Amino acid sequence: MLIDAHIHLDQYKEEDVPKLLEEAQFVIAVSTDLQSCEKTLTLSNLFTKVKAAYGFHPEQSLPSDHDKQALFNWIRLHAEDMVAIGEVGLPYYRKQAQVLDERPYIELLDQFIQLAKELHKPIVLHAVYEDALIACDLLERHAVTKAHFHWFKGSEEAIERMIHNGYFISITPDCVYEAEIQTLIKSYPLELMMVETDGPWPFEGPFENARTSPCMMAKTIDVIASLKGITVQEAGQKVTENTKLFYEI
Template sequence: MLTDIHCHLESVPLERLNKYIAQNGRIGAVSMTEKSAQQLIRLKQQYPASIYLFLGIHPEKDCDETTIQAVIDLIYSHRELLSGIGEIGIPFFYLDDKTEHEKHLIKQQGSVLLERFIKIAAELCLPVNLHVVEDDIHYALPILQRYQIKGALFHWYEGSDENLELLHQQGHFISVSPWIFVESHYFEFAKKIPLDMLLVESDSPCKYNGEIGEPMMIHNVIAALAEHHQLAVEQLQQIIETNTRRYLQQ
């Protein structure tokens, strides 16, 4: 069994989803908005054994308090369907035209929303699926520590060796995407990730070299990392699935 731990499943064609599930695949489906949260709830009800449902609001999305509260209400009203909280995190992209001071203020505001969802995760004893980029871990880690969240997933994370070591020391996970086939520097970082914190993701429908991402792509990611670590593909698959179960608290 293989798990694509971070996927925007509402955007994956059903034939692609069915093909992946037919090969005993599982998917960590993360919401970005209230609309996607509702779509994912319906998919979870349709494929209860194959989807790990995460509900949250993507930090790069503009949303008002009504929308935030609507997603929170969905979390509580569908608690029995949930595997975690996400996608949540710190705004990072689309800030190039901002000054450093403006960026800091935006990230602080994002931290406030992140904390609201982290508090819910702690209350419900659920793992979190995070959008936190580079040095922004220093906004997120104090919040995780405050609520005693262990084993958070930093999806598609890339950062310094020091930050990687810090995440490893604190027992968190990092998921690797097919971006390793697009950017060599990302692949070099992925090679450094300790195997006991490694997960894999498609981040579908993100495009890779012009090709729309889909869950089946995680097979190629695992094969490339297995070759680097001089492991049999099956051996690395087992390591990743063991990590996935630990992350999902199974």
């Protein structure tokens, strides 16, 4: 039984959640806005396997000042109910589709990093390619070291810097068919690695047309074990230990 280090559990049908949880030891359920945070809190109260993270997903329009303040106030109020701030980050994919002023997104991420430091919580980041370097700048500025870059993709420069700083990454099921992710697995230390699904995001290859669920992580572990030259049992045990230590669960 593996730990899904990043799943949007609130986006599944309510009736599907118990079955999904049967496939995992725990799940880190991330949130995308205040309404999502509230639903994630409800799920964590209903199921002991659900460990909640509260944040604002960057691949959407920015919240108003009022809504942002309401979110930050709510997170502070429920800090004891969460294991991390997340998911937060920068709008890399949104920038590919439209002209976007990134400065207010960077400012918002900076504020979330300060909030994570204030509350002594890890932070879950959506920051890929060149955005990873910006995230590193902000983390270093505030001396925040407990950072988890989920579904990370980026340059050798970013990888080296993240390893040096002890930041964690999590590997998704697309490692089965994506050479880019396989290369990342080879270069990143197993000691800084977790596994995730990012469900309900769909995958291709052997997962085509399948509902994303924690059981898919078994194939991720197979790939990690093969590329690291260790047994499946060793790989599964290590990423589970990593996740428990990082999230203190």
